[in-house]
Amino acid sequence: MSDPLISARQLVKRFGDFVAVDGIDVDVRRGESFGFLGPNGAGKSSTMRMIGCVSPVTEGELRIFGLDPARDGKQIRARIGVVPQQDQLDEQLSVEDNMLIYGRYFDLPRSVCRQRTKELLEFVQLADRAKSRIEPLSGGMKRRVTIARSLINEPELLLLDEPTTGLDPQARHVLWDRLYRLKQRGVTLVLTTHYMDEAEQLCDRLVVMDRGRIVAEGSPRELIERHSTREVLELRFPAGTNEERAHEIDGIGQRHEVLPDRVLIYAHDGEAALAEAHARGSAPESALVRRSSLEDVFLRLTGRSLVD
Amino acid sequence: MSTPAAVRVWESHWTLYRAIWKSNMAGAFVQPLLYLLGMGVGVGALVNRNTGSSDLLGGLSYFEFLAPAMLATTAMMIGTQESLWPVMGGFKWQRTFLAQAASPLSPGEITSGLLLWQLTRALIAVGGVACVLVLFDGTRSWGLLAAVPFGALTGGAFAAPLTAWAATRERESSFPSILRFGIVPLFLFGGAFYPISELPGWMQPIARVTPLWHGVELCRNVVHGTLGWADAAGHVAVLAAYVVVGTVLARLAFARRLAE
Secondary structure (H helix, E strand, O other): OOOOOEEEEEEEEEEOOEEEEEEEEEEEOOOOEEEEEOOOOOOHHHHHHHHOOOOOOOEEEEEEOOEOHHHHHHHHHHOEEEEOOOOOOOOOOEHHHHHHHHHHHOOOOHHHHHHHHHHHHHHOOOHHHOOOEOOOOOHHHHHHHHHHHHOOOOOOEEEEEOOOOOOOHHHHHHHHHHHHHHHHOOOEEEEEEOOHHHHHHHOOEEEEEEOOEEEEEEOHHHHHHHHOOOEEEEEEOOOOOHHHHHHHHOOOOOEEEEOOOOEEEEEOOHHHHHHHHHHOOOOOOEEEEEEOOHHHHHHHHHOOOOOO | OOOOHHHHHHHHHHHHHHHHHHHHHHHHHHHHHHHHHHHHHHHHHHHHHOOOHHHHOOOOOHHHHHHHHHHHHHHHHHHHHOOOHHHHHHHHOOOHHHHHHOOOOOHHHHHHHHHHHHHHHHHHHHHHHHHHHOOOHHHOOOHHHHHHHHHHHHHHHHHHHHHHHHOOOOOOOOHHHHHHHHHHHHHHHOOOOOOHHHOOOOHHHHHHHOHHHHHHHHHHHHHOOOOOHHHHHHHHHHHHHHHHHHHHHHHHHHHHHHOO
16 A cells, blocks of 8 residues: 555544544545545544644644644645635635635746636636626535635645535535546545435545544445445334334344334345335335435444434 | 745735725725815814914914824724724635635735735725825825825734734624724824823823824824924834734734634
């Protein structure tokens, strides 16, 4: 294995008494697409801000490109791109002016900024909006400007904090497609998300975080195979009766989870599990068989749902 | 060839200003002009009729006394206006400072670029008032050329400490109080409208330590050719001290906040 692009050992971030990141070990290889999956408050953003060299490491060791953020923050930041959780665009300025002033932060000559702005706006399919102000653009377009802007210094590593949160499904797919192309060009992607579908779409490898700790690591497929069954049967009973009805399906499949709104039965064959439930006389209001997802992995590992 | 980081930060503020300068103009020019006409000409007619007032005003008509002080008060207003809400916005609303901090720029460079910009804004505004003063016989003077940088320095003496303070605030709720209990009293009692020797004894030392009085003295005397070197050096030193201390504190406040 070549030297990792990011390497963290027993990394800790504390704010006063609050421990946001509680001793995590992470290695990200060049060209890989790596995700931090977890609910809000799991410590994902704090980790990203340490990797982005804006938030100092409290304890432990962190190396990016083999450099130390405490000493070489400037050099590291010059080689990474950052897509923050909330857009930081100047709404009153045009798309291309936003690109230009950002490029100047990296000390790129104006001619280079202009050239790259042209290429990058084509890449995010906003070439026709170069002169438009930011304000009237849709959420998905603003997000694409932010991504174009984060690429102005031709970064080797792109950090994306919740890249598609708050976007409609269509806008999310457009964004995923662009990020996938970046990955194909060899840019290393590191992202945080609390969407399992996003993690499954984009990540070669991910860690599941909960309360500042890493609770599992692997590819999406590995995690599902290791921590869940192939299929899941979802049963809905009349509101408020899930707990009392759960005994009816006891022993079906490998195990079950009772959630406030439904009962999940983990089984290799979901249809067979459903047939057995019917045979026992259990009559749920509705039933659904689906593949296991990272959501199930998270539920299994933490006993909680990803999205509240 | 590389450009100093603070200048590149300054460029971003300049770019934004070029996009919105028209809406800024009214406040910057019209307000001092209104005071000049309303107070300088209107109240001045009353004051000038009062025998003995001219001695108190150093032999000047009231208009001549008041008009150059408007260079300093305008700088104070701009320096304040450019440091309170825009600083909060840079952290919380537009989040410009956060975007800058993700680039190779250091918190110190981000702060210095902002302060450089605030000085520029004061320079532009004071320059505008100076252009108006050129129109009047009583204030048409080569001294205006020196008064403009003196005015900008006065703006910086407000902008730098207020930027430091604003960067430590989580909410903007206290900002109107700064205007109400800080800036407006200075405007009224800082020596712009009458000599501070007219203030009650206990208020005079207070007026003397505030940046506005030093700025007013510099601008007024240099326009009328009555500024001595020793006085000039003293006033500039006080204003520069405000800028330097404010800058140091602002850099610390930015470094702390951006590392959160």
